Amino acid sequence: MQDVENQTPPHGTEVELLHFRDESGDINPHFLEAMTDAIEASDSDRLQHLVEDFHESDLGDLLEALAAEYRPRLIELLGSAFDFTALTEVDDAVREEILEELETSTVAEGVRELDSDDAVTILESLDEEEKAEVLDQLPAIERVALQRSLDYPGDSAGRRMQTEFIAVPPFWTVGQTIDFMRDTADLPETFYEIFVIDPAGHLLGAVALDRLLRSKRPVTIQEIMDDEPDRVEATQHQEEVARLFERYNLVSAAVVDEANRLVGVMMVDDIVDVLEEEADADIKALGGVNSEEELSDTVLYTQRSRFPWLFANMCTALVAANVIGLFEESLERMVALAILMPIVASMGGNAGTQTMTVAVRALATRELGRANAWRIIRREAVVGLLNGVVFALIMGMIAAIWFQTAQIGFVIGLAMISVLLFAALGGIFVPLALDRLGVDPAVSSGPFVTSITDIVGFFSFLGIATLWFRL
Template sequence: MQDVNDQTPPEGAVAEPMVFRDESGELNRVYVDTVAEAIEASDAARLRELLDDVHEADLGDLIEALAPDERPRLIELLGADFDFTALTEVDDAVREEILEELETSTVAEGVRDLDSDDAVRILESLDEQEKAEVLDQLPALERVALQRSLDYPEESAGRRMQTKFIAVPPFWTVGQTIDFMRETDDLPETFYEIFVIDPAARLLGAVSLDRLLRSKRPVTIQEIMDDEPDRVVATQNQEEVARLFERYNLVSAAVVDDSNRLVGAMMVDDIVDVLEEEADADIKQLGGVNSEEELSDTVLYTQRSRFPWLFVNMCTALAAASVIRFFEGAIEHMVALAILMPIVASMGGNAGTQTMTVAVRALATRELGKANAWRIIRREAMVGVLNGLAFAIILGTLASLWFDTIDLGLVIGLALMTVLLFAALGGIFVPLTLNRLGVDPAVSSGPFVTSITDIVGFFSFLGIATFWFGI
C-alpha cells in the first residue's frame, strides 16, 4: 500500500505538474520545500524546471518564503535564467540582503536586461561604492540613462520613468513611423503612444497607437498628433503624478525636464506601485508604525521603530491619568463611576479615530483643503452630535437599569454627548492643524487625538458626576 504522504507517483503513472499556489491563493508549501531541496542539492536543472514560466511577482513571493541563505543561492544557480525583475517584488530589506551576497558582476548582468525603472529600484538598494561598480560594468548608453534617473530626487517621476520611448519628428508620415517600429529591434517592451519632438528633443505632441493605426500612411504625424499631450516634470513628486493618473484615467504620460525636453515616459503599471506604496505608508503611519517597516525586518529594528510613538502615547496616557487622579474622591464615593469610565473613554477614542482616518486620507488625496474645510468640519460636528445623542439614550438607559438610578444614566448620557462631539472636532482639527504646520498628519495625529478624547472623556464624565451628585 502506498503512503498517502508520498509525493512520488506510482510506477508507470505520469507526474502531474506541481501547483504553485493552493486554492486559497497561498504559496504551496510542498512547492516551496521542493525548491529548497533543489537549492540544497545544487540542482540547477530541477530549479529551471520548477520555475519555468513563473511570473516575476510569484517568483518574488517564493524568494521571500525561502530561508535567507537560500535566496542568493537560487539566483546563482539559475544564472542568466533568473529574472532580476523579481527582486523589485520583494521587501526592501530582503532585496538588500540578497544584493549584499551577490557578486557585482552578477548584479550588473541582471540589471542590463531590466526596464530602466526596475533597474533604478535595484540600484537604489546598493551603497554608493557598489552602485558605482555596477554602473561601470554597463554599456555607456545604459549607464548614462540610469545615472540620469538616479540623479533625480527620491520618490520623483524621474526615478519611476522608463527611459526607453519612441519619439519621431512631426514631418514623418504615418507610414514612416510604422515602418520604423517594425524595423527597429530595440523598442520599449510596452508603450501606448508615440511622442513628437523637435531637433532639440523638446516635446511637441503625442499620437496614441490606436489613432496612428487608424490613419492613412501618407498622413503626417503633425496632422494627427495631440498638441497638448499628458506630461509630468521629472522632478515632480511621484504621489502627485499618481494623483494625475488617477484623476484623468491616464495610461501613460511623457516625462520632461525643466526645459520641456523629453527624458522618459511614465506608465500606468509604475503608478499602480506608487499608489500601493503610498496607501501602505499611510496605513502604517496612522498606527504609529514607521512607513519603511517590513515583515522581513529584524526584531531589534522593528522594536526601535515602534518605540518612539509608544513613548508619546505613554506620555499622553499619563496626562489622562492625572485627570482621573483629580477626581479620585468622587470615584471613592461612587464605584459605578470607575466601572463606566472606560466606556466613555473607549467610545470617544473610537469616534476620534474614525474622523481622523477619514481626514488624513482626504488630506493625502487632496480631497480636503481650504475650499471645503469648514463644510467638512461642520459635517463631522453634526455626526458627533447625532451619534452622541443616540448613544446617550442607549447607554444612559442601560446604566440606569444596571445601577438602578436614573441620575447616573443622565450623567453618562451628557458625558457621551460631550466626548463624541469633541472626538469629532479633534479628529478633524488635529490633522488639519498638523498639515498646516507642515507635519505629516498620518504620522502625528493618532496620539494627539487619543489624548484629547481621553482627557475630555474623563473630565466631562467625572466632572458632571461630581457636580450632579455633589460629591
C-alpha cells in the same frame, strides 16, 4: 497567479505533479520543499524546471517564502534563467539582503536586461560603492540613462520613469513611423503613444497608437499629433503624478525636464505601484508604524521603529491619568464611575479615530481643503452630536438598570454627548491644523487625537459626575 505543473527530470524514478499555489492561493509547502531540496543539491536543471515560465510576481513571492540562506543560491543556480524583475516584487529588506550576497557581476548582468525603472529600483537598494561598480559594468548609453534617473529625488517622477520610449520628428510620415517600429529591435516592451520631438529633444506633441494606425501612410505626424500631450515634470512628486493619472484616467504621460526636453515616460503600472506605496505608508503612519517597516525586518529594527510613538502615547496617557487624579475623591465615593469610565474613553477614542481617518484620507487626496473645510467641520460636529445623543440614551438606560439609579444614567449620558462631539471635532481639527503647519497629518494625528478624546472623556464624565452629586 501562476499555476504550474512540473515533472521530475529524466533521472527521476517517478512523475511528480506539483502546483506552485494551493487552492486557497497560498504557496504550496510541497512545492517549497521541492525547491529547497533542489537548492541544497545544487540541481540547477531541476530548479529551472520548477520555475519555468514563472511570472516575476510569483518568483518574488517564492523568494520571500524561502529561507534567507537559500535566496541568493537560487539566483546563482538559475543563472541567466532568473528574471531580476522579481527582485522588484519583494520587500526592501529582502532585496537588500539578497543583493549583499550576490556578486557585482551577477547584479550588473541582471540589471542590464531590465526596463530602466526596474533597474533603478534595484540600484537604489545598493550602497554607493556597489552602485558605482554595477554602473561601471553597463554600456555607456544605459549607464548615463540610469544615472540620470538616480540623480532625481527618491519620490519624484524622474526616479519612477522609464527612459525607454519612441520619439520621432514631426515631419515623418505615418508610414515611416510604422516602418521604423517594425525594423527596430530594441523597442520598449510596452508603449501606448509615440512622442514627437524637435532636434534638441523638446517635446512637441504625442500620437496615440490607435490614431497612428487609423491614419493613412502619407500623412505626416505633425498633422495627427496632439500638441498638448499629457506631461509631468521629472522633479514632480510621485504622489502628485499619481493624482493626475487618477483624475484624468491617464495610461501614460511624458516626463520632461525643466527645459521641456523629453527624458522619459510614466506608465500606469508605475502609478499602481505608487498608489500602493502611498496607501501602505498612510495606513502604517495612522497606526504609529514607520512607513519603511516590513514583515521581513529584524526584531530589533521593528522594536526601535515602533518605540517613538509608543513613548509619545505613554506621555499623553500620563496627562490623562493626571486628569483622573483630579477626581480621586469622587472615584472613592462611587465605584460605578470607575467601572463606567473605560466605556466613555473607548467610545471617544473610536469616534475620534473614525473622523481622523476620513480627514487624513481626504487631505491626502485633496478632497479636503480651505474651500470646504468649515462645511466638513460642521458636518462632523453634527454627526458627533447625533451619535452622542443616540448612545447617551442607550448607555444611560443600561447604566440606570445596572446600578439601580437614574442619576448615574443621566451622568454617563451627558458624558457620551460631550465626548463624541469633541472626538469628532478633534478628529477633524487636528489633521487640518497639522496640515496647515506643514506636518504630515497621517504621521502625527493619532497621538494628538487619542489624547484629546481621553482627556475630554475623563474630564467630562468625572466632572459632570462630581458636579451632579454635589448638588
